[in-house]
Amino acid sequence: MPGMIVTNPPKAAPKDVEALAGYGTATVGEAMGRTGFLGTHLRPIQQGVRVAGTAVTVLCWPGDNLMIHAAVEQCGEGDILVVTTTSPCTDGLFGELFATALAHRGVRGVVLNTGIRDTAELRAMGFPAWSAAVSPQGTVKATGGRVNVPIVIGGQVIHPGDVIVADDDGVVVVPRERARDTAEASEARERKEAAARAAFLEGELGLDRYGLRDKLKQLGVEYRTYEEVES
Numbered sequence: 001m002p003g004m005i006v007t008n009p010p011k012a013a014p015k016d017v018e019a020l021a022g023y024g025t026a027t028v029g030e031a032m033g034r035t036g037f038l039g040t041h042l043r044p045i046q047q048g049v050r051v052a053g054t055a056v057t058v059l060c061w062p063g064d065n066l067m068i069h070a071a072v073e074q075c076g077e078g079d080i081l082v083v084t085t086t087s088p089c090t091d092g093l094f095g096e097l098f099a100t101a102l103a104h105r106g107v108r109g110v111v112l113n114t115g116i117r118d119t120a121e122l123r124a125m126g127f128p129a130w131s132a133a134v135s136p137q138g139t140v141k142a143t144g145g146r147v148n149v150p151i152v153i154g155g156q157v158i159h160p161g162d163v164i165v166a167d168d169d170g171v172v173v174v175p176r177e178r179a180r181d182t183a184e185a186s187e188a189r190e191r192k193e194a195a196a197r198a199a200f201l202e203g204e205l206g207l208d209r210y211g212l213r214d215k216l217k218q219l220g221v222e223y224r225t226y227e228e229v230e231s
């Protein structure tokens with residue numbers, strides 16, 4: 001594969017990325033109309049870490065991490081490296097040496113639609129990572145590929161410069177043009193959930209808060225309330 005490296009693609013504005021960093025993937029995905037989720041196969045190697053950053057995208061040949069080396073040079077402060085392969089691959093394309101180089105450049109984490117290795121070292125150094133597999137299997141540096149072109153993971157298109165939000169639940173992509181609106185919609189959703197949480201703490205039911213008793217009736221669902229059963 002010949003390949004290409006795009007330098008300096010347009011990126012989401014840092015203040016929109018910072019705003020999105022305040023919300024989890026569930027909130028951000030809901031705020032985008034339940035879109036943007038990259039799939040349940042991408043799991044974090046750590047727990048309790050949430051990051052947001054701008055995507056530097058990489059398309060590698062399976063079992064070959066040459067283009068990750070090329071991509072490191074394109075990465076800077078506030079970026080998240082997002083890697084996929086031209087056909088399915090679980091080999092350990094990425095590990096602590098790459099993470100060391102990326103951390104030095106201010107990169108916030110990595111998302112790999114392939115394998116990762118050195119996971120204990122990565123956790124110890126606090127470099128956040130999400131991957132489709134954990135594998136010690138080594139790779140070669142032999143084949144061209146692409147950096148900073150649109151890639152697809154889990155049916156979602158990721159353009160370079162889009163916002164990646166990742167936490168314990170998984171990874172979500174927010175298109176660059178939607179970053180500000182999505183941050184605003186996320187804020188509104190958090191406020192709504194805070195009000196619901198306060199009501200649930202007082203014992204209110206979702207059935208009443210969301211007007212779902214009528215829905216059950218419409219659907220012909222027969223039921224008795226807890227109080228009716230108890231009496």
Ligand SMILES: O=C([O-])CC(=O)C(=O)O
Pocket residue numbers: 065092093094095096097098099117118138139
């Ligand atoms: O060097 C590699 O091929 C991947 C790796 O283990 C590292 O980055 O530490």
Ligand SMILES: [Mg+2]
Pocket residue numbers: 095096097117118
């Ligand atoms: Mg290594």
